[in-house]
Amino acid sequence: MNIHHLLFFCCFSAALCGGNTRLVGAQVPVFTQAEGETASLTCYQLSSSESRKFFCKNKCEAEDILINTDGNTALNGRYSIEYRSGSSGGELTVTFTNLTRSDSGRYRCGLGETLYPDSYCDFEVRVSDAPLQDGISGFSYTTTEGENITFGCDDTVYGRHKFLCKDECKKEEDILIETDGNRTRRGRYSIEYNWAGEMDVTITQVTKSDTGRYMCGYGRALSPDSSYTTSIVVIDAPTTFQPSGPFTGSFVLLVVGVPFFVLLDVFLLLYKLKKQRNLGLNTRGNADDVFMEVTFFHEVLSQSMNLS
Structure with missing residues (x-):
């Protein structure tokens, strides 16, 4: 020694x-x-x-x-x-x-x-x-x-x-x-x-x-x-965290310049779609609800991006 x-x-x-x-x-x-x-x-x-x-x-x-x-x-x-x-x-x-x-x-x-x-x-x-x-x-x-x-x-x-x-x-x-x-x-x-x-x-x-x-x-x-x-x-220098997953690319693009409540609406929408898919629901009424939410999200997102 x-x-x-x-x-x-x-x-x-x-x-x-x-x-x-x-x-x-x-x-x-x-x-x-x-x-x-x-x-x-x-x-x-x-x-x-x-x-x-x-x-x-x-x-x-x-x-x-x-x-x-x-x-x-x-x-x-x-x-x-x-x-x-x-x-x-x-x-x-x-x-x-x-x-x-x-x-x-x-x-x-x-x-x-x-x-x-x-x-x-x-x-x-x-x-x-x-x-x-x-x-x-x-x-x-x-x-x-x-x-x-x-x-x-x-x-x-x-x-x-x-x-x-x-x-x-x-x-x-x-x-x-x-x-x-x-x-x-x-x-x-x-x-x-x-x-x-x-x-x-x-x-x-x-x-x-x-x-x-x-x-x-x-x-x-x-x-x-x-x-x-x-x-x-x-x-070696510490490695930088790299996000992965099916939504990585689109999610990163959405985060830039988008208010928090818009992102929250995205997560709620994805959650609802996932829940309906898991329950096997495929009625006309449910589809209309989802369509209305998608339309609402699209309008809010468009306004947000225009403001930024």
Whole structure:
């Protein structure tokens, strides 16, 4: 089993603000690892070292609380936490040991009370039943095809030359960007040394082929002075619901620009026709009633379409 620590973001109060693998945007980040592995995530730059530390799942109600302690370390079965203070705030690392499929879900770790935290981080874990791509250990940041992602190249020491590689960065073809500038783009990949003195990496319109391990840092790519490595898994985008059935095409056309009461009349008419057919009714009087309803519906629909 591989043990791998991934520093991924920090939170102040309820705000997601970034960090190693600084994720841009308000969406809850998703991380994936295979069943049976042991891996960690670190939420850093938390607000106060004097607060209680907690780790919980789902809604963080009583039955969801995995760890709640005043100490800097705690263990509860397969879950553990470790808190460390630093010059830029506290770091809270949560560790999953021997991951199981039941560990899939949404989590929160932070400082303060579980329901009213001083600061916290939200994230989602997905546990796969098969190993991830070769060379990827620990949790991998997971995104869907077509998304843009940005992560921070932290735990590095500034240097004039900057680089971004994929895979092991041991040969020229692994190098995506190598530059002495503070902002460089090459195709869908870009690096930027920002105002906070940190380097960000962005990949736009990710595809399945972007799944893999990335290395960024300072110095020459093939012999870096300092570097940071992270891994990304790109999954298929969710499929859009496609209605099916004998009335699909005509129904979709009727819905556009048609008031609700007209649609309701359609359903009532279809229901009555179906009911009469099931009962085997075929009298002249019933047919006239149906004919009158069809005529009424046709007139109302015509007026509706003219108004729209």
